[in-house]
Amino acid sequence: MENYLLFLLIAVITVLSPGPGVVLTLTNTIRYGTKGAIGGILGIAFGTFIVAGVSATSLGILLMTSSLAFTIMKFVGAAYLIYLGIKLWRSPAISVDLNNATYKNRKLQFLEGLTLQLTNPKAVFFFMSVFPQFIDFTEGFTTQFIILVVTYSSLVVCIHLVYSLLARSARGWLASEKGGRIISRFSGGTFMCFGVGLATASK
Structure with missing residues (x-):
């Protein structure tokens, strides 16, 4: 396997870049604390395994070559992001209790993070376009x-745990009903923007 360090650098930059997964981690951390964000983080990470596997199969090739398949997947992902955005936007303001944080069901968080990753066709294209550049096909694939x-x-x-720890340090600024409303509106609006962006994106 050639240029592993270069792949590592590209992967770090990609994961660090703000996206729906990062927003989900930050939102869960501010609302529920770092422990309350772990389920979503693991869901996103596990989704990466599945997306990578898809990218190596005929389904990945279908998404890459078929405009119809790409369009269907794109709109499913966009609809889910917009749904999350509306759900957050319309949710009641939550006052963050720093001494007695409530935790969202980790199974639900896991499924939320997993679905977020699986409905992003761009992730499939990332693995299909980047991975082959760093694999020596004369050795074991x-x-x-x-x-x-x-x-x-x-x-x-x-990296998402680092984001979570940074967000936790800001919870004190948002430990109020007004802060909870800001979290809901900002996160909801961001998810909806990501959804619209995905819906209008091309391959």
């Missing part, structure tokens, strides 16, 4: 592929 996927998923967990 499976081993190299697993190493790259595990690396990327591990970075998702580590």
